[in-house]
Amino acid sequence: xxxxxxxxxxxxxxxxxxxxxxxxxxxxxxxxxxxxxxxxxxxxxxxxxxxxxxxxxxxxxxxxxxxxxxxxxxxxxxxxxxxxxxxxxxxxxxxxxxxxxxxxxxxxxxx
Numbered sequence: 001x002x003x004x005x006x007x008x009x010x011x012x013x014x015x016x017x018x019x020x021x022x023x024x025x026x027x028x029x030x031x032x033x034x035x036x037x038x039x040x041x042x043x044x045x046x047x048x049x050x051x052x053x054x055x056x057x058x059x060x061x062x063x064x065x066x067x068x069x070x071x072x073x074x075x076x077x078x079x080x081x082x083x084x085x086x087x088x089x090x091x092x093x094x095x096x097x098x099x100x101x102x103x104x105x106x107x108x109x110x111x
Contacts, residue, residue: 006032010044011051013105017059019086021103022095024063031105046072058082065098 009032017023025038025045034040041060046069048055058079062068067090070079080090089096105111 006034006037006040007044007047010041011048011055013109014045014048014055014057014060015053016105016109017056017103019056019059020088020101022059022061022065022083022088022098022101023103023105024061026063027102027104027106028060031109031111042069045069049073056082059103061095061098065095065102067093067095 010028013028013031014023025041026035028041029035029037045055045057045060048057049072057069058073060069067079067083070076070093073079080093083090083095088101095101
């Protein structure tokens with residue numbers, strides 16, 4: 001895997017997203033100094049479902065809070081169900097109160 005180190009860095013950041021909070025592909029890419037690599041963060045999320053330690057890929061959404069990665073989970077509603085178990089309200093496949101729940105790794109990790 002040519003992007004192994006980048007993916008490992010993505011996984012490290014995603015593992016830091018607290019339960020009940022969400023981040024975005026772009027925010028994670030920016031944190032890694034690769035602001036144009038949002039799609040690569042998405043690819044990393046697609047490959048993360050069976051990793052140990054677990055990667056909470058369900059906490060990564062698009063820049064508008066939409067659950068665009070949901071089709072990469074075991075079943076269609078799994079991403080939404082995992083977020084709802086953490087207290088995140090989803091309406092029409094979008095995180096309600098996204099701005100309040102957004103976790104920016106640059107700000108939160110003081111990078």
